Amino acid sequence: MFSPRLLVILVAAVCPAFADKPLNEIAEKEAGKLPKGGLVTGESIAGVTRFEGVGKLEPDGIAPEKRVFEIGSITKVFTGLLLADAVEAKKVRLDSTLKELLGDEVTFADPDVAAITLVQLSTHTSGLPRLPDNMGWFIGLSNDPYKKYDRKDALKFLAKAELDHAPPFPASYSNYGVGLLGELLSGIQQKSYADLVAEKITGPLGMKDTVVVLDKDQVFGTVTAGKQANLVLLDANPVDSLENFTKIYRVINRGIVFNPDSLVAETPAALAQRQLNAYNMRNIEAFLEPYAEDVEIYTYPNTLLGKGKDVMRKNYAAMFESTPNLHCEVLGRIVQGNVVIDKERV
Structure with missing residues (x-):
């Protein structure tokens, strides 16, 4: 009893005192007072049923009569x-x-x-x-x-x-x-x-849309003709490896197709942060991913320590394996064009 929460498609009835106005007009006035969220109304007059959504309803693209509300107490x-x-x-x-x-x-x-x-x-x-x-x-x-x-x-x-x-x-x-x-x-x-x-x-009242546990279609939605889809298309099967979740081919939002490269521009600071996050997770492949294949590692000012990802993999993989408490904290970061300088404490 303590875990399930009832959810319902909310339909409001017309109050006789307001019969001279469409129900959605009354609801729209009240919805304007809400800090967030909105209202869905259902009105049946002379055999004609009309649903309307007013206020700040999210996400977009869902028909009013298909929205699901948690009815709480x-x-x-x-x-x-x-x-x-x-x-x-x-x-x-x-x-x-x-x-x-x-x-x-x-x-x-x-x-x-x-x-x-x-x-x-x-x-x-x-x-x-x-x-x-x-x-x-x-x-x-x-x-x-x-x-x-x-x-x-x-x-x-x-x-x-x-x-x-x-x-x-x-x-x-x-x-x-x-x-x-x-x-x-x-x-x-x-x-x-x-x-x-x-x-x-x-059941006896015919309230088929009022449930304790949402079914699969209510949770994930359905893909049918005429619907606007929100999908993420991957380049590889995530069942084979969880890392394949990062291999995004296309994003479809509200029926519009996006190339992920056009959504978030790569920046030097983002690359630096990504390798830092992987370093702290001691994930060698994720750590190497932001680097070029011919990366060069120097000690200041100009002493070459190694070149290429294979050299980095050999050196860093051994350190990741032998240092379970490895952690790097950025104390300060300077970004100048395509140069990123981190002051770190390891």
């Missing part, structure tokens, strides 16, 4: 509906407690936590926090902080949680509490949360 309503369904089916009661449902699985540090009921989880009156304290320090850096948070983590937090007094509490928003409710209902029904939503809610 609207899924809490779905979880509440699943609770109501389980109560109707006499699988649980609204006042079923965590102790009743998890007594054999969790040893509660606080009996007040054990006394929390399902309806209190759904109505945010359980006293449990918005988020548990065992989600990791990286939570704020992730687009999906719940992805690796599972039942085991949820119950581990629940076992040590403490409340100031017995529930209920004044309503206080708790993602953790409703997530725990969804996990409990999945266990009681012996079905995944995604399957429960499809079976009990989206």
